[in-house]
Amino acid sequence: MEAEKKAISLLSKLRNELQTDKPITPLVEKFADTDIWNQYLEYQQSLLNESDGKPRWFHSPWLFVECYLYRRIHEAVIQSPPIDDFDVFRESKEQNFFESQEPIMALCIHLQELKKTIEDLGENQLKNEFFKLLQISLWGNKCDLSLSGGETSSQKVNIMNSLEGLKPLILVNDTERLWSLLSSRKKTREDVPITRVDIVLDNSGFELVTDLILADFLLSSKLATEVHFYGKTIPWFVSDTTIHDFNWLIEEVKRSGHKGVSGCGVDWEGYVKAGRWVYHDHMFWTLPHAFCAMPQVAPDLYAELQKAHLILFKGDLNYRKLTGDRKWEFTVPFHQALNGFHPAPLCSIRTLKAETQVGLLPGQGEQLTVSEPHWLTTGKYGIFQFDGPL
Numbered sequence: 001m002e003a004e005k006k007a008i009s010l011l012s013k014l015r016n017e018l019q020t021d022k023p024i025t026p027l028v029e030k031f032a033d034t035d036i037w038n039q040y041l042e043y044q045q046s047l048l049n050e051s052d053g054k055p056r057w058f059h060s061p062w063l064f065v066e067c068y069l070y071r072r073i074h075e076a077v078i079q080s081p082p083i084d085d086f087d088v089f090r091e092s093k094e095q096n097f098f099e100s101q102e103p104i105m106a107l108c109i110h111l112q113e114l115k116k117t118i119e120d121l122g123e124n125q126l127k128n129e130f131f132k133l134l135q136i137s138l139w140g141n142k143c144d145l146s147l148s149g150g151e152t153s154s155q156k157v158n159i160m161n162s163l164e165g166l167k168p169l170i171l172v173n174d175t176e177r178l179w180s181l182l183s184s185r186k187k188t189r190e191d192v193p194i195t196r197v198d199i200v201l202d203n204s205g206f207e208l209v210t211d212l213i214l215a216d217f218l219l220s221s222k223l224a225t226e227v228h229f230y231g232k233t234i235p236w237f238v239s240d241t242t243i244h245d246f247n248w249l250i251e252e253v254k255r256s257g258h259k260g261v262s263g264c265g266v267d268w269e270g271y272v273k274a275g276r277w278v279y280h281d282h283m284f285w286t287l288p289h290a291f292c293a294m295p296q297v298a299p300d301l302y303a304e305l306q307k308a309h310l311i312l313f314k315g316d317l318n319y320r321k322l323t324g325d326r327k328w329e330f331t332v333p334f335h336q337a338l339n340g341f342h343p344a345p346l347c348s349i350r351t352l353k354a355e356t357q358v359g360l361l362p363g364q365g366e367q368l369t370v371s372e373p374h375w376l377t378t379g380k381y382g383i384f385q386f387d388g389p390l
C-alpha cells in the first residue's frame with residue numbers, strides 16, 4: 001500500500017506539471033535509457049532561443065512530449081518498489097482482448113479452414129487471401145486505446161464481411177508491391193531459401209490477433225519462412241504490445257474452448273518454440289527519436305532490421321516516427337520523408353490518427369480536408385505505404 005501511495009503521488013505530480021505547462025524535467029531514476037532520454041531533452045533545449053526558456057508541455061514537439069509522458073508514467077512505477085514491474089495499462093489491454101472475442105473467433109476459424117487447403121490454392125486465390133488478411137491487419141489498427149483515452153475500443157463485428165465497403169477508405173494501397181516482392185521470392189525459393197518478414201508491432205488485443213493471423217498465413221503460404229516481431233520494453237501509449245502481452249495473448253488463444261481457436265494458439269506457440277517466430281525487445285522503440293536517428297542511436301537494431309526482406313510497421317505512432325512527425329506537404333514522396341531510413345524494403349500499415357501524411361496524389365489531401373475536416377485524425381482512413389526498390 002505504501003508503494004501504491006507513492007506511485008499515485010508521483011502520478012498526481014506529473015498530472016499537475018502537465019496541466020500547468022511546467023518545464024519538462026530530466027528523468028531522475030536510473031534505468032537503461034535514462035541518459036539517452038536526458039540527452040534528448042538537452043537537444044530539445046538547444047533548439048530553443050535563450051529567450052524561449054525551457055522545453056514545456058504545451059510548446060514542445062508533440063511526438064517528444066507524448067513519448068515523455070509515457071516514460072514519466074513508467075518512472076513513477078519504477079520509483080515505487082515492490083510494484084516496479086506493474087503494467088498500469090494491463091487491465092485495459094486484457095479487456096480489449098476479451099471484448100473482441102467474437103471477431104477473434106471468426107478470424108481464427110477462417111485461418112484454420114484456409115490452412116487445410118492452402119497447398120491447393122491457385123496463385124490468384126492465394127493473392128486474394130493475402131490481401132484480405134493484410135486489410136484485416138490494417139483495420140485492426142483502429143483498436144488502439146490511447147486515442148480513446150483508455151476507453152474501450154474493441155472490435156465488435158466480424159470485420160471480414162466489411163472489407164469491400166472499407167476499400168475506398170484506403171488512401172494509398174501498395175499491397176501489389178508486397179505481393180510481387182514475396183511471391184517472386186517464393187518462386188525462386190531454391191536459390192533463396194530464407195524469406196524473413198519483420199513486423200514492428202503496435203497494439204495488443206484485437207490488433208495483435210490480426211497481426212499474428214497474418215504472420216501465420218505468411219508461413220503457411222510459404223510467402224515467408226520466418227517472421228520476427230518487435231514490441232515495447234515498457235508499457236506504452238496505453239495499448240502497445242509488450243513481451244508479456246504477446247505471450248499472454250498466445251496463451252489465452254490456446255486456452256479457448258473452441259477447437260478452431262485453440263488450434264491457432266497451439267500453432268503459434270509451436271512457431272515460437274521452433275524459432276520460426278522470433279520476438280525482439282529493444283529500448284529504441286520507447287525513445288522519442290524519429291527512425292532516421294536509428295543508425296546513430298541504436299545501430300544494433302538497425303543492423304537487425306537490415307536482415308529482413310520486408311519490414312511491416314504497424315500503426316500510427318510508427319508512421320509518425322517514420323516521417324519524423326513533420327508537417328510535410330501531402331504530396332512529398334514517402335521515400336523522402338523517411339529521411340535516409342532504408343534498412344530494407346518496408347511498408348507502413350496504419351489508420352490515420354495524427355496529422356502527418358505523405359505520398360498522396362496532387363489535390364487528394366486538400367479535397368479530403370474540404371469534405372471532412374478531421375480526416376487525418378479519426379482513424380477512419382488507412383494506408384499501405386511501401387518504400388523499396390521497384
Ligand SMILES: O=P(O)(O)OC[C@@]1(O)O[C@H](CO)[C@@H](O)[C@@H]1O
Nearest residue numbers: 144146147315316317318353354
Ligand atoms: O500507434 P497507434 O496505436 O496506431 O496510435 C497511437 C496514437 O494515435 O494515439 C495517439 C493519440 O493519443 C497518437 O499520438 C498516436 O499516434
Ligand SMILES: [Mn+2]
Nearest residue numbers: 144202203237
Ligand atoms: Mn499503439
